[in-house]
Amino acid sequence: MSDADQVDLTACDQEPIHLIGAVQLHGALIAIDAKTHNIDYVSENTEHFVGFTPEMILGKPLSYLIGEENSARVQKMSLQPSTPELLKPWFISFERPDGTTINAECLPHGNDGHVIFEFFEPEPTPAPMWEDELSRQAVISELLKTGDLNDLADASARLIRDVIGFDRVMIYKFAEDKHGEVIAESTNRDDSFLGMHYPASDIPDPARRHFTLNVMRSIPDINSARVPIVSRSGQIADADSAAPLDLTFSKLRAVAPMHVQYLNNMGVGASMSISLVTNNELWGLVACHHYSKRIISSSRLRFAELLGSTTSTLLQNLENTAQLRTGIQAEKIAFYIEQQVRSGRALRDLIEEQASKIMTLIDVQGMCLVLGGEVLHVGKVPKEPLDFTFFFDELKEGIATTDHLPSIITMDENQKECAAGAALLDLSDDGEDYLVFLRQSYDQTINWAGKPEKIETIDENGIKRLSPRGSFALWSQERRGRSKPFDEIIRDALRILRRALFALNSLERKRIALRAQKQAEAEEIRLRHALLDAARANSLGELASAIAHELNQPLSAIANYVSACRQELRNANVTIPERAGVLIEDAVVETERAGDLVRRIRDFITRGDLNTEYIDLNKVIQQGVDLALVTCQLPNLKVNVRQDLTISKVLADPVQIGQVILNLARNSITAMKHSDDQILTISVAQQTGFVQVSVSDSGSGIPANVAKYIFEPFHTSTTKGMGIGLSLCRSIIEAHSGKIWFEPSQSGAIFFFQLPILENENG
Amino acid sequence: MDKDADKFSIYVVEDDDAVSKSLCALLTAHGFETIACTSAEQFLDHYDPAKKAFMMLDLRLQGMSGLQLQTHLNALNVKIPIVVVTGHGDVPVAVQAMRAGAVDFIEKPANEDRILKAVETASGLLFNKRPAIVSKKIVADRLEKLTDREREVLHHLLLGKLNKEIASELDVSQRTVEGHRSRIRNKMQARGIADLIRMVG
Numbered sequence: 007m008s009d010a011d012q013v014d015l016t017a018c019d020q021e022p023i024h025l026i027g028a029v030q031l032h033g034a035l036i037a038i039d040a041k042t043h044n045i046d047y048v049s050e051n052t053e054h055f056v057g058f059t060p061e062m063i064l065g066k067p068l069s070y071l072i073g074e075e076n077s078a079r080v081q082k083m084s085l086q087p088s089t090p091e092l093l094k095p096w097f098i099s100f101e102r103p104d105g106t107t108i109n110a111e112c113l114p115h116g117n118d119g120h121v122i123f124e125f126f127e128p129e130p131t132p133a134p135m136w137e138d139e140l141s142r143q144a145v146i147s148e149l150l151k152t153g154d155l156n157d158l159a160d161a162s163a164r165l166i167r168d169v170i171g172f173d174r175v176m177i178y179k180f181a182e183d184k185h186g187e188v189i190a191e192s193t194n195r196d197d198s199f200l201g202m203h204y205p206a207s208d209i210p211d212p213a214r215r216h217f218t219l220n221v222m223r224s225i226p227d228i229n230s231a232r233v234p235i236v237s238r239s240g241q242i243a244d245a246d247s248a249a250p251l252d253l254t255f256s257k258l259r260a261v262a263p264m265h266v267q268y269l270n271n272m273g274v275g276a277s278m279s280i281s282l283v284t285n286n287e288l289w290g291l292v293a294c295h296h297y298s299k300r301i302i303s304s305s306r307l308r309f310a311e312l313l314g315s316t317t318s319t320l321l322q323n324l325e326n327t328a329q330l331r332t333g334i335q336a337e338k339i340a341f342y343i344e345q346q347v348r349s350g351r352a353l354r355d356l357i358e359e360q361a362s363k364i365m366t367l368i369d370v371q372g373m374c375l376v377l378g379g380e381v382l383h384v385g386k387v388p389k390e391p392l393d394f395t396f397f398f399d400e401l402k403e404g405i406a407t408t409d410h411l412p413s414i415i416t417m418d419e420n421q422k423e424c425a426a427g428a429a430l431l432d433l434s435d436d437g438e439d440y441l442v443f444l445r446q447s448y449d450q451t452i453n454w455a456g457k458p459e460k461i462e463t464i465d466e467n468g469i470k471r472l473s474p475r476g477s478f479a480l481w482s483q484e485r486r487g488r489s490k491p492f493d494e495i496i497r498d499a500l501r502i503l504r505r506a507l508f509a510l511n512s513l514e515r516k517r518i519a520l521r522a523q524k525q526a527e528a529e530e531i532r533l534r535h536a537l538l539d540a541a542r543a544n545s546l547g548e549l550a551s552a553i554a555h556e557l558n559q560p561l562s563a564i565a566n567y568v569s570a571c572r573q574e575l576r577n578a579n580v581t582i583p584e585r586a587g588v589l590i591e592d593a594v595v596e597t598e599r600a601g602d603l604v605r606r607i608r609d610f611i612t613r614g615d616l617n618t619e620y621i622d623l624n625k626v627i628q629q630g631v632d633l634a635l636v637t638c639q640l641p642n643l644k645v646n647v648r649q650d651l652t653i654s655k656v657l658a659d660p661v662q663i664g665q666v667i668l669n670l671a672r673n674s675i676t677a678m679k680h681s682d683d684q685i686l687t688i689s690v691a692q693q694t695g696f697v698q699v700s701v702s703d704s705g706s707g708i709p710a711n712v713a714k715y716i717f718e719p720f721h722t723s724t725t726k727g728m729g730i731g732l733s734l735c736r737s738i739i740e741a742h743s744g745k746i747w748f749e750p751s752q753s754g755a756i757f758f759f760q761l762p763i764l765e766n767e768n769g
Numbered sequence: 770m771d772k773d774a775d776k777f778s779i780y781v782v783e784d785d786d787a788v789s790k791s792l793c794a795l796l797t798a799h800g801f802e803t804i805a806c807t808s809a810e811q812f813l814d815h816y817d818p819a820k821k822a823f824m825m826l827d828l829r830l831q832g833m834s835g836l837q838l839q840t841h842l843n844a845l846n847v848k849i850p851i852v853v854v855t856g857h858g859d860v861p862v863a864v865q866a867m868r869a870g871a872v873d874f875i876e877k878p879a880n881e882d883r884i885l886k887a888v889e890t891a892s893g894l895l896f897n898k899r900p901a902i903v904s905k906k907i908v909a910d911r912l913e914k915l916t917d918r919e920r921e922v923l924h925h926l927l928l929g930k931l932n933k934e935i936a937s938e939l940d941v942s943q944r945t946v947e948g949h950r951s952r953i954r955n956k957m958q959a960r961g962i963a964d965l966i967r968m969v970g
Contacts (some may be wrong), residue, residue: 067850099962281943317805340967440791554856556827556880557784558789558856558877559787559788560875561877561878562788562791562792562878562879563787563788563790563791563792564791564878565878565879565880565881566788566791566794566884567791567794567795568789568794569795569798569880569881569884570795570797570798571798572792573795573798573799573881574798577798577800592881594881598878598880599879600878601878602875714831714832715831718831
């Protein structure tokens, strides 16, 4: 089928159907000027309905036609059209020119400076049951009994068909994209249109507008001749004339040729429709088809209209209730999640826990949650993850929805299948956290009411006929790859959920940030304590080691002296009295015991192994210096820490090396107590095979007599402490296979230490 | 036998006055000639290569350390036997010294017998009396008797580790390590680490 041949239904979008300038054959129209009450327009068939030919009454006052009394009543009528309206018939009697009485049913309405009267043949008496109050109540109560949308639509279709006796009554529901779906049907035919979808183009926009303004439309005979409306100048009052008559609210308005063709294509002989209007929007349509012509009495028409407007009202209630119910359900879920998050549970876990509930509520099949860098998939999601970047551009107040995701982002076939439509909820301002719901395409979710057949048929005259099945096929083609759209109710629910989840996410983020900060602080404190603990333990260990060494010297001397003494006595041939010999031996044994005791104490207190790891000396230096400054009492002290971020990491015990820095820095600070300039400089530099650290001060320097013993224990140059600080530094650095020494400087002293770099394992 | 032929001197290199004096006193009492040096530098000053002598060397010295002196002498190709004298905490250094050629080591405080034994070992060398070398076959047989755990402990001992360090590394009590040590000594027929190093180190 080429484009040129295509049946173009949108062509009727341009047609000014309210200026059609003609009425249907089953009634007559007379329009008067609202001020002068002179008759300006008449349909050419007036004689049959009111007994006057057009020529007799055009330009005459209304009273000429219907008499003074009736004419006076018109003055008092409220004639402005109202929506939704109910037909308010005026059963009117007046005299023909020949003196006989005319009884007519008249529907008057005012519009655009005119009052339009539409005359119908009166119904023969007696009045049918529809006029009976009780019967009406009984029927309407059937509608009222219905509980949900489908029940209501079913009942409405059935009751209306009972009243008008048509072959088929369908209830259409319009989606937000204006396409229609048959949600209920009552018919005496074998075929069914129930569940079928129709493209938006089936009902052009002007028609849609008229459906909203003019709720009731009856076409008793599709193919009856149109009756032109003529003005006083004798012209037909259509769109092409100088003064067209606006038939927006007319019941008799003639049928547009396009619509005639459309109905003929479906084999329809008579048609009737009642608009279902909720919240001033065209919600749907009661579409009635009869497969031959069928004139309906005005009382039936009126009752059908009453049923239609009752259905509208009930629909509105149901819609509002559904919206409310969905909203409440969303609020409930949001409230539950909020409560749980506030009591400490993770937002991610809660969304996972509530996922199936949420997905049922908003009618989706898949869900992707990206929160805190983690991804959670629930339900039907594509194998290959989707890149939603461009979807983010669609966000409005944190929400974006689409029924055709492939037109927004690039997708493969599998992705298209799972995610024809999607709803995006951003959960953070930075776009890091978000929630996406995925809807499958209609192909998967729609309950097809039968295989779409041919779109067009060609009849014996060679005219293309469009079948309703064809319409359906057209629609499904148009919808292929699309999902059911996210309607306003669902979007409201999404907004509710998003508002809560967004707030909770920022709460959780703050909580995590706070926890991380606390952890960092605790770690800092722990390190500091470790350093201080190690300082204590190291000092104790070093003290024990020093004591052991220092005590061993005199103990050795004693043992040697005693043994030497005994030997000298023997050499002098002095016979040592037995008791004296025992005493000498005891003395030697006791020195050994003392030595052993010292060894045990030292063993007990001595440091354990080094806990080495690859460390960045810059960091360790900073920590050691910071700690030294805590107890520093020099307000004018200037501290330079010259870091070098390019140095290799060294394999060392950070706590022990921190201890060395701490001791060196403390010594330097103490040495500067009485100096004019108080400058402490710590530098680190890489040299071949090792990293070298220097600690220099502007203090009193190291006296020559102390320099020799400076790394020995108990030789203190400061007045405080035991004098094991530098001895400890040496022990630690030597345990790291490093070297420590000092050099005098022009002002003060510089201590150096080097730690080797293990070339092969440099991290 | 020429009386002078078995005459020799002992350099006592020790910076602690009391230790030096007492050790010299003991050695003198036993008829040995001692030369006291208070530092490595002083030893290098006094050293007379013509003299038959060995050295009792304290490892912790101010200025040049014992170990540095040993390295220095090795570099000069001075082959003077060295008995290392050490405080308890310096065992790893002593082990290092043994590896570098020291003939024995004594932990302070040491009893008379231990000191005399070391003198005997060192002086023996001066007269080409090698210390009794245990054959590799015998060492292998003795090692064979050790349990896996004992062999592990031995390995650590040879690195000069303290009982406490070994205990922490093997995750056992110090008492257990002491037990292993004494069993190792028995099985290997060694008096101490010095013997062990001579055998397997």
